[in-house]
Amino acid sequence: MSDQDLQNVFKEYMEQDSFFQNKDILSFSYNPDEILHREEQINELASILAPALKGEEPSNVFVYGTVGTGKTLVMNHISEHLKTVSKDSDVSLETVYINCKLKKVADTEYRLLAQLARELGKDVPSTGLPTSEVHNYFVEALKEKEGVVIIIMDEIDTLVKKIGDDFLYGLTRLNEDLGDSRVSIVGISNDLNFTDYMDARVKSTLSEEEVIFPPYNALELKEILRHRGEQALLDSALQEGVISKCAALAAQEQGDARRALDLLRVAGELAERDNKTKITTGYVDKAQSKIERDRVVEAVKNQPKQSKIVLASIVELNKQKGGNIDTGELYNYYKDKTNNMGVNTLTQRRVSDLISELNILGVINAKVVSKGKYGRTRKININLAPDVVKKLKDSVDYL
DNA sequence: AGTCCACAGGAAGGGCAGGCGA
């Protein structure tokens, strides 16, 4: 092969797989220059938080909306702008963003306080101190700011479900002894009904204002995809109908823009891998099943050993009798399995919790039913397509 | 109408690891 030939091969390759001008733009964490179809929410939030720029304490806000409706994106956008303006006009304003869903960050009161204090510039060990001590660190950090601190708590519903609302109550009372500093809280929640779990006092102080993010409809998703697609992809890369299809599928998923972007990106990656010249609608279908498969495999991979063994028991029992497994039956099977494997056997109580966790992950479907005189149990069904189960068996131990 | 099964799921606490200050 001549040098020229070799160069042609590379050249061809370069030409073939360059659907993407900038793939990052199709990632959900990318901050676009313009946020489409959220003007109303942006204006509302901006006017609620604007008093902070005068050093006044803004009202606490609750932001509601299902996944992929742009809540986090909009909040980040606003807090960036607040920071810029406050810097220009010499106002002391700080925003702190915490994602309460991240494990090891905000699943206990200690960790949450530690993380908040860290964000405000204090050095706090990840364990070892009494919680009250960490609380003091946090309050100190707030006092030192001598200005308004806006705490944005994303996925706040998971926090409240885990550690209760006492913590939030404490936060709302903080302003009484902060000196020159003021705190206000922006809570972001996926769950519209979640304030029902909360104490009425906390509820009323925290949700002084509420902003709702409705799901995007297919038309809006289409515009969002087109907008981002124009910057991320080459004009020639898309077959007619690809964007519409991504939008339509994502609209079925509660108007989830994240899903829409993922679909387009993954469809592109798959088409690229096959050396195609265009992304076709067929690749959107492939992307849909790949995303689902990856999500499940990733989730299961990260489960602890015992949880995997429980899942393996469910898979095997399901194969034997085709679904509707009840708890007692599963536990007996699991007990035998662990004995055969020489692994220790957990109690039924613990296994019951593991079943719940798998249920929350969406890997299985466990529903409490009553069998009348024959007691109450959970009917467990596996919630995965056969190809996903196969992939799990290939790539996860104990399965 | 009452019984009673087979669990669900809450509460409390044990034991261990990681990490702190003294």
Added chain:
DNA sequence: TCGCCTGCCCTTCCTGTGGACT
């Protein structure tokens, strides 16, 4: 090093319950 604190996984003990059966 010790005493203390928290997180995590787990057990023990317990109360609650939907509805087929009697």
